[in-house]
Amino acid sequence: MEFFVRSEKKYNPVTPKIVDELKQIVGSRYVIYGDEEKLQPYSHDEVPGAEYAHMPEAVVRPGTAEEIAAIMKLANREMIPVTPRGAGSGLSGGAVPVCGGIVVLFDRMNKILELDRENMMIVVEPGVVTNEINEFLKEHGLFYAAYPMSLETCYIGGNVAENAGGAKAVKYGVTSRYVVGLDVVTPTGEIVELGGKLIKDVSGYNMVQLMVGSEGTLGLFTKITLKLLPLPKAQVDLLCLFKNIEEAIKAVPKIQTIGGIIPTSIEFMNKTAIKASCEYLNESIPYQQAGAMLLITVDGPDEQQIEREYESIGQLCLDAGAIEVYVADNATTSERIWKVRRNIGEAYNVISRRQSAEDIVVPPAAIPAMAAKLQELSDKYDVMIPCFGHAGDGNLHSRIVSQPWWSDEKWHKVLPKILDELYRLTAEVGGRISGEHGIGHKKKNYLPYVVSENYIDMLRTIKRAMDPNNILNPGKIFDL
Amino acid sequence: MRIIVAIKQVPETKSVKMDEKTGTVIREGVEAIVNPLDLYAIETAIELRETFSSLVARRTGHESRVTSHGARTCAARTENAGTSEVIGISMGPPKAVTALREAIAMGFDSGVLVSDSAFAGSDTWATSYILAEAIKRIGDFSLVICGERATDGDTGQVGPGIASFLDLPVVSYVSKIELIGGLKPTLRVNRLVEDGYEVLSCSLPCILTVVKEVSVPRLPTLRGKQRAKRTEIPVWGRDDLDVDLSKVGVNGSPTRVVKIFRPKVTRQCEKVLAKDDESIKEAVDKLAHLYLRLLCR
Numbered sequence: 001m002e003f004f005v006r007s008e009k010k011y012n013p014v015t016p017k018i019v020d021e022l023k024q025i026v027g028s029r030y031v032i033y034g035d036e037e038k039l040q041p042y043s044h045d046e047v048p049g050a051e052y053a054h055m056p057e058a059v060v061r062p063g064t065a066e067e068i069a070a071i072m073k074l075a076n077r078e079m080i081p082v083t084p085r086g087a088g089s090g091l092s093g094g095a096v097p098v099c100g101g102i103v104v105l106f107d108r109m110n111k112i113l114e115l116d117r118e119n120m121m122i123v124v125e126p127g128v129v130t131n132e133i134n135e136f137l138k139e140h141g142l143f144y145a146a147y148p149m150s151l152e153t154c155y156i157g158g159n160v161a162e163n164a165g166g167a168k169a170v171k172y173g174v175t176s177r178y179v180v181g182l183d184v185v186t187p188t189g190e191i192v193e194l195g196g197k198l199i200k201d202v203s204g205y206n207m208v209q210l211m212v213g214s215e216g217t218l219g220l221f222t223k224i225t226l227k228l229l230p231l232p233k234a235q236v237d238l239l240c241l242f243k244n245i246e247e248a249i250k251a252v253p254k255i256q257t258i259g260g261i262i263p264t265s266i267e268f269m270n271k272t273a274i275k276a277s278c279e280y281l282n283e284s285i286p287y288q289q290a291g292a293m294l295l296i297t298v299d300g301p302d303e304q305q306i307e308r309e310y311e312s313i314g315q316l317c318l319d320a321g322a323i324e325v326y327v328a329d330n331a332t333t334s335e336r337i338w339k340v341r342r343n344i345g346e347a348y349n350v351i352s353r354r355q356s357a358e359d360i361v362v363p364p365a366a367i368p369a370m371a372a373k374l375q376e377l378s379d380k381y382d383v384m385i386p387c388f389g390h391a392g393d394g395n396l397h398s399r400i401v402s403q404p405w406w407s408d409e410k411w412h413k414v415l416p417k418i419l420d421e422l423y424r425l426t427a428e429v430g431g432r433i434s435g436e437h438g439i440g441h442k443k444k445n446y447l448p449y450v451v452s453e454n455y456i457d458m459l460r461t462i463k464r465a466m467d468p469n470n471i472l473n474p475g476k477i478f479d480l
Numbered sequence: 481m482r483i484i485v486a487i488k489q490v491p492e493t494k495s496v497k498m499d500e501k502t503g504t505v506i507r508e509g510v511e512a513i514v515n516p517l518d519l520y521a522i523e524t525a526i527e528l529r530e531t532f533s534s535l536v537a538r539r540t541g542h543e544s545r546v547t548s549h550g551a552r553t554c555a556a557r558t559e560n561a562g563t564s565e566v567i568g569i570s571m572g573p574p575k576a577v578t579a580l581r582e583a584i585a586m587g588f589d590s591g592v593l594v595s596d597s598a599f600a601g602s603d604t605w606a607t608s609y610i611l612a613e614a615i616k617r618i619g620d621f622s623l624v625i626c627g628e629r630a631t632d633g634d635t636g637q638v639g640p641g642i643a644s645f646l647d648l649p650v651v652s653y654v655s656k657i658e659l660i661g662g663l664k665p666t667l668r669v670n671r672l673v674e675d676g677y678e679v680l681s682c683s684l685p686c687i688l689t690v691v692k693e694v695s696v697p698r699l700p701t702l703r704g705k706q707r708a709k710r711t712e713i714p715v716w717g718r719d720d721l722d723v724d725l726s727k728v729g730v731n732g733s734p735t736r737v738v739k740i741f742r743p744k745v746t747r748q749c750e751k752v753l754a755k756d757d758e759s760i761k762e763a764v765d766k767l768a769h770l771y772l773r774l775l776c777r
Contacts, residue, residue, distance in 0.1 A: 327705045328700075
């Protein structure tokens with residue numbers, strides 16, 4: 001990936017002498033160096049395609065903020081790029097060391113430090129697997145609401161860095177809503193405490209929220225304070241089959257405007273996505289008739305209320321033309337219908353590994369128009385574009401999947417054309433190219449499609465001020 | 481044709497936790513669900529009702545009269561051979577009524593809950609006895625269907641137990657059911673055995689316990705859920721059934737739970753460093769030997 005290196009400042013290689021220094025900082029057993037096989041797993045995240053991968057020169061696994069600060073001081077002195085890495089489940093290349101150098105791994109910093117029940121907050125280290133937070137909180141009757149779909153593997157630190165969203169965003173919002181405090185190591189190696197156990201705080205710029213979603217370019221998190229909510233006691237899922245996308249999407253705003261209900265999630269699946277997933281799962285629901293599906297979840301503190309809510313949502317959907325509405329109010333049926341949504345990706349992995357997972361976000365009312373355009377693209381370029389995602393918030397996961405018989409060469413020739421058209425269309429309807437995956441280096445070149453040059457300049461100014469040597473995660477979001 | 485399905489409410493196994501000190505299951509705060517293996521029995525019963533109705537419709541040359549809930553029950557009472565209904569029966573605490581409602585939401589006509597503090601703690605023998613009495617009271621049935629076993633007790637004894645108390649034929653582990661004949665049909669069923677399946681012919685009435693392969697359970701619909709909510713489910717206790725109270729509950733149960741404990745899982749690990757042909761052969765032999773020992777268990 002020569003072009004990445006050339007486009008950034010000249011960096012120095014990691015020499016054995018620097019490795020010795022790293023070993024002194026974190027302990028020799030926590031440095032990986034000189035072993036291709038052991039370094040390889042840290043060269044990529046979940047973005048498919050070798051063209052997005054880049055090998056690190058060394059991987060270090062620090063245990064404290066002080067160790068991370070020392071690593072950053074060393075990296076600035078020696079001009080070596082540093083890329084922070086969570087669980088590597090990202091979808092925009094945020095954790096990929098595109099300029100080589102050092103990868104800082106957070107797997108050792110994986111402790112839940114404090115549950116503050118009085119303040120309904122939890123303090124965790126960045127390497128805690130997100131799902132473990134909720135497993136831990138369950139018995140205390142609390143929960144952390146902003147987890148993404150990859151909750152069983154991803155780290156909370158990565159969630160904060162990418163401002164991860166998820167299926168529950170309609171009601172509960174995304175990660176940023178819950179981060180109230182961050183201990184940060186700056187790109188130059190200073191340790192700073194931002195925010196705290198506060199619901200309101202206006203002491204200066206909102207640095208916590210600047211860090212959330214900074215994609216590892218502005219700071220390394222060493223301690224995260226999250227706001228918690230009472231655990232909902234009842235939950236019901238509805239699977240609604242519609243004849244076509246228009247009818248399905250038209251039902252969505254009615255739930256809130258006519259029904260007066262804010263569902264926890266409103267997931268959407270188009271025909272292509274439904275068919276692949278149901279066939280993959282041997283699911284017996286009559287999916288052949290369905291041109292679109294909505295998966296709607298409601299949750300709350302008591303069963304009677306939830307029953308009223310799901311009945312009125314279900315009725316609204318039937319009135320809006322739904323062919324059938326299935327109800328899942330227990331673990332067995334809930335798992336079964338969520339499987340249809342969760343296995344779309346897996347179903348397409350079986351068809352072809354050559355895919356591009358897109359994460360466009362549009363104003364919710366523009367979903368039918370966007371879905372129609374995606375269908376046009378799919379016909380024009382003869383690719384499969386299953387379209388699924390969060391109808392409630394306009395975040396459409398459209399995955400461009402190659403025909404299995406295509407050559408790599410053909411795929412790489414056609415894909416940029418499709419992306420170019422897709423992102424232009426997104427800009428036309430007032431959308432953005434990423435709702436929750438981030439820009440990383442994967443979508444860097446497309447950012448100017450949807451935001452102004454002045455906006456990107458503002459980002460550059462912040463980055464230069466905080467990271468004068470461009471040491472921390474260079475080559476991401478924009479070129480300096 | 482009246483089909484009765486025995487349904488058990490069980491704790492959701494994924495969320496079950498054990499009390500490390502007493503060795504018992506912590507049931508508090510654990511979700512209760514329809515025994516997952518009973519869902520196949522529920523689906524099978526609904527499918528059989530549909531098959532039988534269309535069969536009758538074809539025979540009699542007009543549309544089946546199974547159009548509404550009311551029509552079905554009336555007809556069943558007058559012993560009209562042309563109609564059919566499916567009834568769920570469950571024994572358990574009052575909250576087990578939700579399991580019956582789920583079955584009604586999937587398509588059952590009605591349900592009966594057998595619940596009484598005197599029945600609490602019944603083992604599989606006493607449970608079979610009570611359920612058999614309740615089934616007798618429903619009466620006039622052609623078929624009783626059970627899941628192969630419940631995911632909590634894991635015994636698989638209650639289905640055959642009911643058959644024994646009713647003195648009726650039973651076929652367990654049924655993977656396929658065909659209705660043979662017209663208005664008074666018999667059954668041809670496939671029964672799973674270790675190395676294949678048996679094809680058996682069976683007269684009605686009889687009891688079947690079914691395995692996963694028999695059907696794919698449907699999902700309850702909104703309309704079904706609303707119908708289930710409106711359906712009244714009678715609760716039968718000691719006064720409603722002709723049961724000998726000395727044979728039920730903890731005291732009437734011949735089974736005694738003496739001790740509950742967690743089985744110790746022992747894992748032995750042996751590392752074999754296979755560098756040359758001879759040591760590879762040795763390692764393969766060892767693996768083959770282990771595999772054979774597992775098979776013989």
